[in-house]
Amino acid sequence: xxxxxxxxxxxxxxxxxxxxxxxxxxxxxxxxxxxxxxxxxxxxxxxxxxxxxxxxxxxxxxxxxxxxxxxxxxxxxxxxxxxxxxxxxxxxxxxxxxxxxxxxxxxxxxxxxxxxxxxxxxxxxxxxxxxxxxxxxxxxxxxxxxxxxxxxxxxxxxxxxxxxxxxxxxxxxxxxxxxxxxxxxxxxxxxxxxxxxxxxxxxxxxxxxxxxxxxxxxxxxxxxxxxxxxxxxxxxxxxxxxxxxxxxxxxxxxxxxxxxxxxxxxxxxxxxxxxxxxxxxxxxxxxxxxxxxxxxxxxxxxxxxxxxxxxxxxxxxxxxxxxxxxxxxxxxxxxxxxxxxxxxxxxxxxxxxxxxxxxxxxxxxxxxxxxxxxxxxxxxxxxxxxxxxxxxxxxxxxxxxx
Amino acid sequence: xxxxxxxxxxxxxxxxxxxxxxxxxxxxxxxxxxxxxxxxxxxxxxxxxxxxxxxxxxxxxxxxxxxxxxxxxxxxxxxxxxxxxxxxxxxxxxxxxxxxxxxxxxxxxxxxxxxxxxxxxxxxxxxxxxxxxxxxxxxxxxxxxxxxxxxxxxxxxxxxxxxxxxxxxxxxxxxxxxxxxxxxxxxxxxxxxxxxxxxxxxxxxxxxxxxxxxxxxxxxxxxxxxxxxxxxxxxxxxxxxxxxxxxxxxxxxxxxxxxxxxxxxxxxxxxxxxxxxxxxxxxxxxxxxxxxxxxxxxxxxxxxxxxxxxxxxxxxxxxxxxxxxxxxxxxxxxxxxxxxxxxxxxxxxxxxxxxxxxxxxxxxxxxxxxxxxxxxxx
Numbered sequence: 001x002x003x004x005x006x007x008x009x010x011x012x013x014x015x016x017x018x019x020x021x022x023x024x025x026x027x028x029x030x031x032x033x034x035x036x037x038x039x040x041x042x043x044x045x046x047x048x049x050x051x052x053x054x055x056x057x058x059x060x061x062x063x064x065x066x067x068x069x070x071x072x073x074x075x076x077x078x079x080x081x082x083x084x085x086x087x088x089x090x091x092x093x094x095x096x097x098x099x100x101x102x103x104x105x106x107x108x109x110x111x112x113x114x115x116x117x118x119x120x121x122x123x124x125x126x127x128x129x130x131x132x133x134x135x136x137x138x139x140x141x142x143x144x145x146x147x148x149x150x151x152x153x154x155x156x157x158x159x160x161x162x163x164x165x166x167x168x169x170x171x172x173x174x175x176x177x178x179x180x181x182x183x184x185x186x187x188x189x190x191x192x193x194x195x196x197x198x199x200x201x202x203x204x205x206x207x208x209x210x211x212x213x214x215x216x217x218x219x220x221x222x223x224x225x226x227x228x229x230x231x232x233x234x235x236x237x238x239x240x241x242x243x244x245x246x247x248x249x250x251x252x253x254x255x256x257x258x259x260x261x262x263x264x265x266x267x268x269x270x271x272x273x274x275x276x277x278x279x280x281x282x283x284x285x286x287x288x289x290x291x292x293x294x295x296x297x298x299x300x301x302x303x304x305x306x307x308x309x310x311x312x313x314x315x316x317x318x319x320x321x322x323x324x325x326x327x328x329x330x331x332x333x334x335x336x337x338x339x340x341x342x343x344x345x346x347x348x349x350x351x352x353x354x355x356x357x358x359x360x361x362x363x364x365x366x367x368x369x370x371x372x373x374x375x376x377x378x379x380x381x382x383x384x385x386x387x388x389x390x391x392x393x394x395x396x397x398x399x400x401x402x
Numbered sequence: 403x404x405x406x407x408x409x410x411x412x413x414x415x416x417x418x419x420x421x422x423x424x425x426x427x428x429x430x431x432x433x434x435x436x437x438x439x440x441x442x443x444x445x446x447x448x449x450x451x452x453x454x455x456x457x458x459x460x461x462x463x464x465x466x467x468x469x470x471x472x473x474x475x476x477x478x479x480x481x482x483x484x485x486x487x488x489x490x491x492x493x494x495x496x497x498x499x500x501x502x503x504x505x506x507x508x509x510x511x512x513x514x515x516x517x518x519x520x521x522x523x524x525x526x527x528x529x530x531x532x533x534x535x536x537x538x539x540x541x542x543x544x545x546x547x548x549x550x551x552x553x554x555x556x557x558x559x560x561x562x563x564x565x566x567x568x569x570x571x572x573x574x575x576x577x578x579x580x581x582x583x584x585x586x587x588x589x590x591x592x593x594x595x596x597x598x599x600x601x602x603x604x605x606x607x608x609x610x611x612x613x614x615x616x617x618x619x620x621x622x623x624x625x626x627x628x629x630x631x632x633x634x635x636x637x638x639x640x641x642x643x644x645x646x647x648x649x650x651x652x653x654x655x656x657x658x659x660x661x662x663x664x665x666x667x668x669x670x671x672x673x674x675x676x677x678x679x680x681x682x683x684x685x686x687x688x689x690x691x692x693x694x695x696x697x698x699x700x701x702x703x704x705x706x707x708x709x710x711x712x713x714x715x716x717x718x719x720x721x722x723x724x725x726x727x728x729x730x731x732x733x734x735x736x737x738x739x740x741x742x743x744x745x746x747x748x749x750x751x752x753x754x755x756x757x758x759x760x761x762x763x764x765x766x767x768x769x770x771x772x773x774x775x776x777x778x779x780x
Contacts, residue, residue, distance in 0.1 A: 128686075325682065382707045386675070386698045389685040398691070 048359035048366070050100070055108060055143035062100045064355040066363055069096040069142060077145050079189045081155045081267075083134050085396065093367050099356065101132060103349045104139040110345065111143065111309055116261060119303035122341055124269065125313040127349035128327050130393030133313040134267055136349055140311055144263040149308070150197050152190070152246065152264045152300070157271035158318030160293050164278055167286075171210075172237050176292045177280070183235035183293055187228045190242070197260060198222035204248055207241050209234045221245060240296040247300065250307035262308030264300050268315040272298055273337030275321050301340065312341075352390040360392070364399050372402045446520070446596045453516055461512040468509070485510070518594050541593040542601060549608045552621050559617050574619045581629040583609070588630070639745065639754060641737040654738045658731030660757050663719035665727035669735040670711040677712040679728070693725035700733040700753050704740055730756060 050065040052058060058067070074082075074096050082090075090096040107123055114121055125133040145151060154160075160182050170176035191198065201221040208214045209231065215224055221242065228238030250262035266272070272294055278286040288294045301310060314332045316322060326332050329346060352360060361381060364370050374380040388395040469488065473480035476491045488509050498506040508515075523540070524530045534540040534547075563569045584592075586602040597605075609628060612618055618625070642654045653670040677684040677697065688694050701707045712732065716724045733753040737745055748754055762771035769775055 325686065379702070383698065383702060386702070386707055387691065387694050389683065391685055394685065 048362040049097075054146060055139060056146060058100050058105060058108065060102075060105065063102055063105065064099065064359040066097040066099050066359065069098055071096070073142065073145065075192075076195075077142065077151065077193055078138065078153075079192050080185075081141070081153050082138060085393070086135070089396075093369075097363065098135060098139055098142075099132075099359065100139070101136060101349075101356065103127075103132075103347050104136040106347055107136065107140045107311065108143050111140065114309060116307050119306050120262075120264075120308045120310050122301070122303065122310040122344040123312065123347055124329055124341065124344050125311075125347050125349055126327060126329050126332075128351070128391075129316050129324070130391050131349045131351055132392045133315065133349045135392075136347075137265060137267060137311055137313045141263065141265050144261075144309075145193075147261070149261040149263045150246065150250070151193050152243070152262065153193065154186070154266045154268075154297065155189075156315070156318060157266055157268040157294075157297070158315065158320070160291065161271045161274070161276040161278065161288060162318075162320060167278060167280075168233070170236065170292055171234060173292075175290060176295065177278075177286065177290055178233075178236040178292050180232040180235050183239050184229055184232050186293075187225050187235060187239060187242070191222075191225050191229070198225060201245065201249060201260075203241075203245055209237070215241075236292040236296075239293060243296050243300050247305040250305060260307075262305075264308065264310045266297065266301075266310075266312045268318055269312040269341075270314050270316075270319050270322070270332040270334075270337065272301070273334050273340065274319060274332075277320055298340070352392060352395075357385065357390045357395075360395060369399055370402050375399075375402050444596070446590070446594060452519065455521070458512055458516060461516070465509075465512055472509070518591065520594050539593075539595050539597060539601070541595050542597050542605075545593065546605065546608065549605075549612060552624060553608075553612055553615070556612070556615050556617050556620060559620065560615070563617075571616050573616050576613065576619055576622050576625060578613075578629065581626075581631045584628050584630055589628075639734075639737060639749070641745075642735060644738045652739070654735045656731045656735035656737075658727045658729065658734060658756075660726035660730065661719050661723040661760060663716060663723040663727040665714060665716040665724065665731045667712055667714035667728065667731045667735055669732065669739070670713070671709065671739065672711045673709055674711055675708040677714070679714045679716060688721065688725060690721060693721055696722075696725040696729045697732065700729060700736055700748070703748065703751060703753065704736055704744060706736075706739070726757060729753070 048065055050058075050062045050067050052062060053067055053070065055067075074090065082096075086096075103125060107125070110121065110123065125136055127133055141151060141153060160179060164179050164182065166179065166181055168178045168180060170178045199220045199222055202218050203215060203221065203224060204217060206214060206217050207224070209227065213227070213231070213234075215227060224238060224242055224245070228235040228242070231238075246262055250260065272288060274288065276286045276288055276291070278291075280286055280290075289298075301312075303310070314327070314329060316324065316327055316332060319332065322332060329341075329344075330338055333341060361370075361384070365376065370376060372380070375384065384395065384398065388398050469483055470480040472488060472491055473483040475495075476487075478487065492507055492509050496507045500506055523532060523535055530536070532540045532544065534543045537543050560569065583606055586597065586599065589602065589605070590597060609625065612621065612625065642656050644652050644654050646652055647670075651670055651672050653668055655666065655668055657664070657666045659665070679687045684694065684697060688697070698707070701710065714728055714731065716728055718724070719727075730753075733748060736748075737754075740748070745754075764770050767775075
């Protein structure tokens with residue numbers, strides 16, 4: 001035990017690996033013991049990594065610690081889902097490490113306890129800019145993925161309401177507009193994430209796309225998705241069809257080979273009810289309802305189906321025409337959005353507390369990200385605390401040039 | 403009373419009359435560590451006497467009488483009426499809206515107003531009074547002669563002591579800390595003569611020589627005439643009072659200004675390190691890193707970064723100026739929580755100095771303050 005203490009004081013990284021090996025060989029029981037003894041031993045070198053890779057088993061014990069997302073999972077689950085800066089970080093550090101934080105744990109515990117025969121519960125993650133809402137959402141989604149749910153993940157709804165190059169009038173309904181590029185992109189990502197479900201789920205009705213193309217009843221969902229990917233013109237309608245199918249079949253135990261739970265995750269929820277920056281051909285502003293994609297997603301938000309959960313996060317950074325100080329659901333969603341989403345379970349996300357900051361700092365030190373010699377000292381740490389006010393994104397940007 | 407009042411008023415002299423003619427403004431380039439801006443008059447260039455000695459004496463008399471009248475007018479005791487009281491009374495009786503402080507009405511002793519000037523240095527037959535007149539700088543060389551006399555006197559004293567056998571090297575030394583040699587311009591003012599840089603260096607060398615002798619304390623008074631005391635800067639700052647909350651938490655208020663931005667803060671000793679500005683968190687009020695660094699500097703310098711809660715309000719100007727104003731306000735508020743030595747350190751770090759830079763005025767005939775219109779050769 002003494003040797004353990006000495007070695008851990010000298011060389012934190014070595015002890016991490018040592019503990020990792022130890023646990024892998026001896027199993028879960030010792031892992032619990034190992035973690036506790038580490039945290040009681042020395043506070044300055046507090047533990048910032050946990051070897052518990054499965055989000056199912058994350059608990060309050062693990063708050064503030066980083067766990068690694070397996071690379072295969074990242075590729076499948078988050079082809080488009082993670083924030084761009086985090087993707088850069090994954091590339092630089094060669095690993096994707098996510099911090100376990102109380103809001104995510106809260107969300108996961110709700111998901112574990114929820115009753116899936118009833119209509120889905122809506123969870124909204126809200127908080128100030130840069131506090132980690134998208135990351136918490138990703139953590140919860142990882143949990144759903146490991147549990148084998150079907151994931152419908154809209155990484156940023158704001159991308160659908162602004163900067164669209166092509167806006168086609170809808171083929172099916174005259175008053176709506178299609179966004180073929182965004183829709184086909186999303187369908188591709190959906191395919192990557194949920195490959196194994198595509199052959200199992202069958203369509204319940206016939207869909208007619210054009211005079212020559214139609215999808216029959218009873219076809220696997222994969223075909224529907226391919227239809228959308230190949231034919232850009234009808235891709236937005238395909239999205240609508242896919243969502244409808246999933247809504248009808250989620251949680252149903254009688255269809256096909258077993259039930260699946262549906263997780264609908266939307267980041268940037270306020271885009272659905274806000275304003276768009278798109279213009280129609282006669283130069284008037286587009287309303288969100290007039291966009292097919294938005295309309296379909298709104299239908300998903302209603303809790304008239306069962307067998308899943310709706311996880312959402314608000315976002316001020318991409319939002320249009322909202323002041324920077326707005327972060328509460330009522331401010332960002334607006335009246336219409338709020339009425340539509342009610343009742344929901346709010347989960348607030350805030351800046352790091354002492355322990356979490358400590359862990360983030362140690363993680364950066366471990367990865368040799370903080371190159372400046374002053375940043376390793378106590379003084380430098382105090383400066384970092386002050387300058388970032390323990391806000392995750394600001395801290396990350398600050399450390400990027402150190 | 404009215405008549406005597408008039409007489410008193412007549413003795414008040416407008417300074418800018420004599421000021422404008424003999425003004426010779428120079429920064430002291432020779433001694434770079436002295437940063438004060440003194441106005442030096444080139445006295446020797448004025449030429450021989452413009453005002454006779456009787457005229458000056460009469461002015462002094464009138465000034466004294468006027469002083470007493472002024473004291474009576476203000477209802478104060480004429481015996482103990484100081485120059486400060488005179489200034490105060492004049493400012494009260496003659497309120498002036500002029501921005502230039504030197505152009506306002508002033509009543510000072512004629513010695514300060516009329517420049518020192520040389521009396522006529524030769525008699526009716528044209529023979530000079532002083533034996534060094536033909537050197538051209540008679541006062542300077544006579545001063546050098548005096549200093550050398552003193553050196554010789556001390557050497558004689560030393561020899562006497564040696565003869566008696568009472569010679570000791572460790573006699574009382576003159577304290578020179580906190581004072582500096584007079585500048586060349588100040589010496590010129592005293593001698594009413596122009597001297598060159600080499601002359602000045604020679605004089606200082608001689609004084610140093612005088613100081614290096616063991617028994618120099620005999621001439622202490624003479625030497626101190628040539629030294630000027632430096633003011634202790636840090637005693638000028640008024641430390642804001644430390645007040646206590648009902649819960650016993652110490653807090654203090656302070657203000658700060660920078661370039662038309664005004665800030666006022668409350669510094670509370672509660673121990674969390676939150677900073678709220680105009681109701682918002684400082685992270686969102688100052689998204690720019692540089693401004694947050696400005697806020698951080700005083701706290702980090704004193705080493706109390708996580709200790710205080712700051713509540714501030716700031717208005718005016720731009721984001722950088724607001725950050726600068728807040729920084730000054732924080733440093734001032736910290737004075738009441740910090741020891742004397744730290745105050746001096748803060749002053750030397752420049753935390754307590756108000757930045758005097760202000761937007762320069764646009765001049766007519768130019769695009770801006772400095773930028774000129776396009777210059778066309780023809």
